[in-house]
Structure formats: C-alpha cells, structure tokens
Amino acid sequence: MSPSLAVLREVFGYEQFRGPQAAIIDHVAGGGDALVLMPTGGGKSLCYQIPAIVRQRAGHGVAVVVSPLIALMHDQVGALHEAGVEAAFLNSTLTADEARQVERRMLAGEITLLYAAPERVTTPRFLAQLDSLHQRGLLSLFAIDEAHCVSQWGHDFRPEYRALTVLHERYAGVPRIALTATADALTRADIVERLQLEDAQPFVSSFDRPNIAYGIVEKKDATAQLLRFIETEHAGDAGVVYCQSRKRVEEVAAMLATRGLDALPYHAGMEAGLRQRHQDRFLREEGVVMVATIAFGMGIDKPDVRFVAHLDMPKNIEGYYQETGRAGRDGLPADAWMAYGLQDVVNQRRMIDESPAAEEFKQVMRGKLDALLALAEATDCRRVRLLGYFGEASRPCGNCDNCLNPPQVWDGTEAARMLLSTIYRVQQQSGISFGAGHLMDILRGKATDKVTQHGHEKLSTFGIGAAFSEAQLRGVLRQLIAVGAVAVDAQAFNTLQLTAGSRAVLRGEQTIQLREGVATPTAATKRRRT
Ligand code: ADP
Ligand code: ZN
Numbered sequence: 001m002s003p004s005l006a007v008l009r010e011v012f013g014y015e016q017f018r019g020p021q022a023a024i025i026d027h028v029a030g031g032g033d034a035l036v037l038m039p040t041g042g043g044k045s046l047c048y049q050i051p052a053i054v055r056q057r058a059g060h061g062v063a064v065v066v067s068p069l070i071a072l073m074h075d076q077v078g079a080l081h082e083a084g085v086e087a088a089f090l091n092s093t094l095t096a097d098e099a100r101q102v103e104r105r106m107l108a109g110e111i112t113l114l115y116a117a118p119e120r121v122t123t124p125r126f127l128a129q130l131d132s133l134h135q136r137g138l139l140s141l142f143a144i145d146e147a148h149c150v151s152q153w154g155h156d157f158r159p160e161y162r163a164l165t166v167l168h169e170r171y172a173g174v175p176r177i178a179l180t181a182t183a184d185a186l187t188r189a190d191i192v193e194r195l196q197l198e199d200a201q202p203f204v205s206s207f208d209r210p211n212i213a214y215g216i217v218e219k220k221d222a223t224a225q226l227l228r229f230i231e232t233e234h235a236g237d238a239g240v241v242y243c244q245s246r247k248r249v250e251e252v253a254a255m256l257a258t259r260g261l262d263a264l265p266y267h268a269g270m271e272a273g274l275r276q277r278h279q280d281r282f283l284r285e286e287g288v289v290m291v292a293t294i295a296f297g298m299g300i301d302k303p304d305v306r307f308v309a310h311l312d313m314p315k316n317i318e319g320y321y322q323e324t325g326r327a328g329r330d331g332l333p334a335d336a337w338m339a340y341g342l343q344d345v346v347n348q349r350r351m352i353d354e355s356p357a358a359e360e361f362k363q364v365m366r367g368k369l370d371a372l373l374a375l376a377e378a379t380d381c382r383r384v385r386l387l388g389y390f391g392e393a394s395r396p397c398g399n400c401d402n403c404l405n406p407p408q409v410w411d412g413t414e415a416a417r418m419l420l421s422t423i424y425r426v427q428q429q430s431g432i433s434f435g436a437g438h439l440m441d442i443l444r445g446k447a448t449d450k451v452t453q454h455g456h457e458k459l460s461t462f463g464i465g466a467a468f469s470e471a472q473l474r475g476v477l478r479q480l481i482a483v484g485a486v487a488v489d490a491q492a493f494n495t496l497q498l499t500a501g502s503r504a505v506l507r508g509e510q511t512i513q514l515r516e517g518v519a520t521p522t523a524a525t526k527r528r529r530t
Contacts, residue, residue, distance in 0.1 A: 003054050004029055008046070011053060011083050018043050024203050028141065028177050029054040033200035035147070035192065036179040039207050040325040044179045045076060048143035049113060051177070053085060056112040061138025064130070065115045067145045068158055072299035073115040080113060089115035090126075103129060109138040118149075122163040130171065139174050142167050144195065146298075147178035148318070151190035153364060154183065155319040156298070161194075168196045176200070182322040185391055186364070207321070207390045211328045212336050214382040215401035216375070218475070219341030222311050223255055229309065229337055230261065230289065237306035238282070241291045242323055244312035244347070252311060253291035266292035297323060303330035309337045313344035315351075316368035317375060317389045340376045342436065342478045345369075346488050349481065353488075370483070377479065378402065379409050379515050408516035412476040413505070415468050416485070416512040418443055419476060420502050422461040423486065430454055433495035440465075440473050475514045483510065 004025045008014050017025070021043055028034050029051040038044050052063030067073050073089040080087035088102045088111050105111050107129060120126055133139040148154035150161035167176065178195055180187075192198060217225060226241065241256075243249045246267040256263035262285075264278040282288045283302055290296060294314070308327040314320045320338070328334025352365045375385045383397035396403050422439050441448050442456050445463025456462065465473060477496075480486040484501040488494050504510040 002026070003057070004050050007050050007053050011085060012046065012050075013083075017046075020203050020205055021046055024177075025050045025054075027201055027203075028175055031175050033175055033197060034177045035188075035197050035200045035202045036177060037183060037188070037203070037207075038179070038181060038205040039209060040181045040322075041329040042181070042205055044145070044181070047179065048141065048145075048177050049080070049085070051175075052113045052141055052143070055140040056086075059137075060140035061109045061136075062106055062111050062133055063113050063141035063143060064121065064139070065113055065143045065145060066118050066121055066164065067115055068117060068149055068161075069146075069299040070117070072145075073117075075299075075301070077113075077115060085113065086111050087113040087115070090120055091115075091117055107132060109133070109136070118158065118160040118164055122160070122166055127166070127170065134171050134174070139171060142171075142174060142176040144176065144178040146180060147191050147195065148180040148183045148187050150194045151183075151187045152361065153190050153368075154187040155314075155316055155322065165194065165196055181325065182318045184318055184368075184389060187318065206387075207392060208383070208387055208394065209325060209328065210397070211331055212324060212334050213399045213401075214324070214336045214386065216338045216340065216382065217401075218471075219339045219344070222339045222341070223252060225339055226252070226309055226311055226337075227256065227259060230256070230307070231259075233335060234307050236287045238287055238302065238304055239289050239307035239309065240297065240305060240323075240326060241289060241309045241311055242294060242314070243291065244293070246293060248311070249291050249293055256289060256291065261289055262287055263289040263291055266290050266296045268293065268295040294319065294323065297326050300326070301329070302326075304332070305329070305334065306332075307335040307337060309335075309339075311339055313338065313340040313348065313372065313376065315348055315365070315372070317372045317386065318368075320372060320375075321386065321390075338376070340373075342474050342481075345373060345478050345481050346494060349488055350494075366484075373478070377515060379407050379513070410472075410514055410516055412472070412479065412512040412514040413508065413510075415465060415473060415476045416480055416505050417508075418461060418465045419473065419480065420485065420498060420506050422459070422465075423496055423498055423502075425459050425461055426454075426456060427497070429456070429459065433489065433492065433497050435494050436474070436477055436496060439496060440470055443473060444468070444470065472514070476512060479512050479514060480505070483512075485510070 024034055024036055024047045036044060036047055070091050070093060073091060077087045077089050090099055090102055106114055130139060144164060149156050149158040178191060178197060243252055246269045249265045249267045253263045253265035266275055266278050282290045305327045308324045324336035327336055348369050352362050371389060378385050381396040381403050382400035384394050387394045422443055426434055438450055441451055442459060442462055443465030445466045447457045451457050481488060484499055485505045487497045487499045489497055
C-alpha cells in the first residue's frame, strides 16, 4: 500500500481516493508543484493534508497552509486534531502568549500543518522563522488555498496574496500546491503568473455539479417571483438568497419572514454578534433561509443547502458559479435560481464605468459581465454554457430550465434598429439624450407629457414599435447594452447613447436573438412531475 493510501485510511478513515486526489497527492508528496482546480466539495483539503503528513513522517517537517479565512482555519485544525494530526493556526484570534507557543512548536518541527493568513505569512518575523526551518530542512510544503484571490481578474481579489511570490523566490526547492474552486481561463493564467507556478503540474477536474439544476428567469416582480419559487419548490428547505445591497437584504429577509419563512439577514454592516448568531442558526437548524450579500458563504460548509437564489445579477460567471456551488454539497438535487433584469445590467455597467480602475481592467470586467448576461439570455442548455465558460465541453444536461422547457426565440433585430434610430433622432432633434422609459414611449407611440413637451411625437420613429410590448423592447435594450451597441451614461441620469458598436446592428451585420419572455415552470417542478 502506498504511504498516501495508508494515511487516507488510518488517519481519515476513508477507503479510496476520489477522482484526481491520488495523482495530486503523489505528485506533491514527491516534491512537485501543483495547480489544482476542483469544484467545491471535490475534496481539495486532503490534496495538501495528506502530502503534509506523508512528508512530515519522512522527516521533512512543517507544511504551511495559506488560507484567507479564519473560520475555515479553525474548522480544519479542529478536524485534524480529532484525527490525531498535529495542526495549529496563527491568526488574530490568538493571544500573544498562545501565538508564541505555536511558533515555538513550529520551530521545533513538531507541527505537521500550520495554517496562517497571507498577511501573516509574509511578515518579516514569520519569514525569519521559515528561514530557520528551511535551513534545517524542516519546511516541507506550501499550500495556497483559494488561489484565485491572487488575481485581480478573479471575483475575490485580495492584495495580500500578491506578496506570496516571496515563497517561491526565497524557498525555491519547497513544493507548492495552489488550489481553487473557481477560475476561468484568464484567472488561471494570472494565478500561474502571479504565483510563479509555470512549472507546476495542472490538475483540472470537471467543474460540473450534476445535482444542481440551473434556472434563470427574467425579473418582473423579483420578490414575488422569489417567494413563489421558494413556496412551490422549496418549502421548509434551507437555502441562501443573494442580494446586491445591505438594504435589500434587510427588506427581503423581512418580507420572507412576514410570509412565514424562517428567513434571516446577513451582511457586513450588521453587528458581529448578531451576524454570528444568524450564521449559527443557519448551520445548526433546519430550513433556515439566509438572505445575504456575498459577504456570506465562503468557508461555510453546510451539506444540505437545497437552493441558492440570486435576486440580483452577480458581476460575473465566476461569482455566480462560486455562489451557486454552495447548493447541494451532499450530492442530492438542488436548485440554482436567478432573476435578472435590465436594471441589473445598467447597475453593473455603471459600477464598472465609475470605478477608478484602469481602462484595461474595466474592459475585462465588461467582458465578464457580458458573458454572464449571455448565460442569462441563453436559449440553449445553461450547463453547457456554464461549463463552456470554464473551458469544458459537455452535452445538454436535460435538467436545466432551458433543457426542460426550450424557450421560444424571436429575432429582435428589427426592434433593435428601431430603438437605435430613435436614440439617434431624439439626440439630433433635442441635442440631449434620454432614458429607456422615454425612448420606449416614443417607439410605442405614447404621447406622454414629456413626449409632447419635447415634440417627440413628431419624430418619424414615433409609434413605429407599437407592435412590440414594453417587455420585449426592454429585452432588446438589454441585449444592445450587453453587446455594447448602446451605452448608458451614468453621469447623466442613465441616458442612452449610440456607440461605435451601434452601426453593425443598424446595418444588419449583427442580429439580436431574444428569448420569449414566457412564464415556464422551473426545473424542479418539472422534475417532480415526471
Ligand atoms: P473542498 O475543499 O474541495 O470543497 P473538502 O476538502 O472540504 O472539499 O471535502 C469535501 C468533503 O468530502 C469533506 O467532507 C471530506 O471529508 C470528504 N472527502 C474528501 N475526500 C474524500 C475521500 N477520498 N473519500 C471520502 N470522503 C472524502
Ligand atoms: Zn441543460
């Protein structure tokens, strides 16, 4: 029996390795560098814990695990203690005395796995201690968890991770393993470059979570839609509802509570003690619905979360994937439900446009937002789209909303041209731009006060779009914004303007395909019926 398998059985009490674990563990225990991409629940922890134990037994000393989350460190160290493994953490929750004691044991090479936050690892004091271990051949391994945090292209950039390059430069011979559950091609390349992992062997698992059924709906009355979704599909189930702002978290939690649901708010603006109590209730009790900002979730391991709902659109697919990935860790059926609308697109665009970042960075962020929007507007299999984004080919899944209820598609190119010419004519006639509502009134031939006040009922485009519903026109507009054929000017009341990209649509070089906004049963209802 290999030493790794022996450790798996004796220390952790599991019979067999899962998926690529054996290959990763052998590679790292043998002194190689590795970049591990594995979905949540795939079993990443053992990929560095077992090499650490094997190498400690062979006399290589201490493994250092870099982790951004205190709660996660505590959980892991607690579980390792129970398994009889010498593990400890160094973080701000320790008193100075306790920290000194951990350091002493570490320097004596007595600790197998030492967990520390990135900002601690790169302090001169800690590096001096690592130097001492290294000189005596007692530095066995570096594990860098949540490695996507090193990339500004990822969805959770933490500048402290940048300083981790020092590990490679200073301790070149010590094996390193970097792990993440969410990284698209760009983020992956950035991890390799930033952490100097050019020579690391990549281990890429499938990102598919077959038990999660994806469904995305167009927002009409988002909170009512959410309530209907929970009441019909997930009465009594534990779930997470993600909202964009703290205010909205509070409102939605209160609304769900008045409807008899056990819903609790969670966001970074709440008092720490209350937030902790809500988290504890979510973990310990059954059927609690956590309404939260994205501050909630990382490092929270609750196996029976039956649904994750997004009431507002996240900023990119990596974030969406990471957040929906918290559903169904136990492998049983779970739902990922999202509602999105024009306002989401406008808001996200505005946040990018108004951020102080460099233009290059904004371009990348816009591209990532567009990819998410394309997923939302997709008329084919969501899973194929989602996995495709992470570079993985797959077949239609048969259990997402689009597979179960293929949406009707209509060609919105003509409507798009009408919209664009209206924006153009209004701008020409009045010398200023207008917002979406006004433009739609003109198109649909509604002589509102504002329309007549500006003489817009005299425009040649007045009423030419009367055949389209407002919802249809909003869909068209969403697409136009997504493909960059219309710009939203956040500095001027979200008015709409033509862009260089408008021309391709006006000339008919680019078509606009839309899904018919029909109310279809969600994946789970259909599953239950069949
Ligand atoms: P990740 O960090 O990738 O989300 P974890 O390391 O937390 O995943 O592992 C998820 C769960 O799977 C844990 O409960 C872990 O104990 C279990 N697990 C991991 N590897 C195995 C294995 N080879 N056999 C059985 N259970 C495993
Ligand atoms: Zn599908």
